[in-house]
Amino acid sequence: MPAGAKMRDAVASKEVLILMYDNLESLQACFEKFAQMKSEDGSISLSEFSVFAMSAGFCGEKTNKGVTVTPKDIRQIFSASKNDRPEEVEENNGENVSHYEVMSFSEFVEAIARLGVMKMLRRAQEL
Numbered sequence: 001m002p003a004g005a006k007m008r009d010a011v012a013s014k015e016v017l018i019l020m021y022d023n024l025e026s027l028q029a030c031f032e033k034f035a036q037m038k039s040e041d042g043s044i045s046l047s048e049f050s051v052f053a054m055s056a057g058f059c060g061e062k063t064n065k066g067v068t069v070t071p072k073d074i075r076q077i078f079s080a081s082k083n084d085r086p087e088e089v090e091e092n093n094g095e096n097v098s099h100y101e102v103m104s105f106s107e108f109v110e111a112i113a114r115l116g117v118m119k120m121l122r123r124a125q126e127l
Contacts, residue, residue, distance in 0.1 A: 010117040043102035081111035
């Protein structure tokens with residue numbers, strides 16, 4: 001199974017969804033804490049998300065084969081978690097628009113799930 005399919009299936013699994021639901025209030029508080037670092041519009045930027053990922057311990061853990069989650073992975077997860085609507089991209093001719101550079105709470109939750117799955121998949125490769 002390709003890595004993208006593994007990620008998609010794992011993020012959408014019942015276990016991950018239940019875990020997210022059970023911790024929704026804590027996730028909301030975390031989102032609000034990091035979203036207020038630079039903006040007051042209720043969104044989180046890539047730099048704020050990177051600070052979150054590093055301070056939460058997702059990034060930088062060394063294993064025998066390298067680091068479990070890298071800064072590059074964080075950027076890719078941020079982008080992959082964005083729920084761009086096709087009509088928005090078409091309207092803007094694919095140009096870089098500021099709302100493409102921030103994420104909402106629901107996108108933040110998806111990004112956390114992706115970070116966790118990536119970290120666990122990389123750890124599993126160690127075994």
